[in-house]
Amino acid sequence: MGGHRHVNWRTVCRPLAYGGLGIRDLERTGLALRLRWLWLSRTDADRAWQGLDLQFSPEERGLFHASTLMxxxxxxxxxxWEDRWLHGQSIRELAPLLYLCIPKNRRKVRTVAEGIAGNAWARDIRGVVGLQEIGQYLRTWQLVARINLSSEPDKLIWKWTANGIYSARSCYRATFHGSLTCHSWQLIWKGWAPPKVKFFHWLADLDRCWTAARLARRGLPHHTRCLLCDQEPETIQHLLISCSFARQAWHETLSWLHLPVPLPMHDASIQDWWSRARDATPPPLRKTLRSVALLVPWMIWKHRNACVFDHIPPSLNELLDRIQDEVRCWARAGDKGLRVALPPTWDVH
Structure with a gap:
């Protein structure tokens, strides 16, 4: 597939909370659906294909092993030898060296009932047994000796659902287990804003907007200074937060909407500023603050693009007029946070 991508496709396919766009990853989806066969082969003996030698990759078996308890x-x-039945762990986890002494054909067929009867599991051990293997053998012996079987059937538990039953959705989500949560996803995706504004903030958070700094890294033509303040090189952080022109826009907008919060710090991200300012904002105005945190950077970016492509000089008054017009449009379109903060004389219905 040709072309140049703004963002790696694997990042795009991550859930919103992990910094992606929530687009379904077909590779992970296929993995989740194949695990359904593994689950049914262990829990549903009436399937027509039961008894067939189904082949699964080490990755699939590893995920299934980590996701189930017996x-x-x-x-x-x-x-x-395979299931996690000893206090939520398997022999492989409790005694890895001892596990390697078991022939592969025995690992897949020896049941717990067979193994406990007459300590038959000990007769499965083959090969050279060293001191470490003997230590793990003794530990396993002690754990197995405490197990008492009952008349109830064994029950396989799927860890990722409340009822313990496999679902493809929970399996798909489990493939992201351990991923770092994106710190700005709630600001971007939970607030009211047009999709294009959310998408812009997603790109800005990943530093994928075509600022002068990014153009320079690609060896493309670019202006050497910020077009809005003509003082510093243009990065996305400078353009939206640190630029003196942008800070004036922030100050005027916050004052106009009567939001009692300080300006964003020069070295802080929009997410960090929003998180701190939210706690100091009265509850009725918190939705307003979220909308402002999304709208003002978007309007600064559009004004900057007009300076780049339409060659218009930067104008704070024009930018503030456009912000006020956009606030009214958002309020009319359904942004309740901005509707609360607008003056009563502004008819937005």
């Missing part, structure tokens, strides 16, 4: 009852279906 509650032992009669021990007739729980696998002694």
């Amino acid at each position: 509650l032992v009852g009669d021990g007739l279906t729980a696998l002694f």
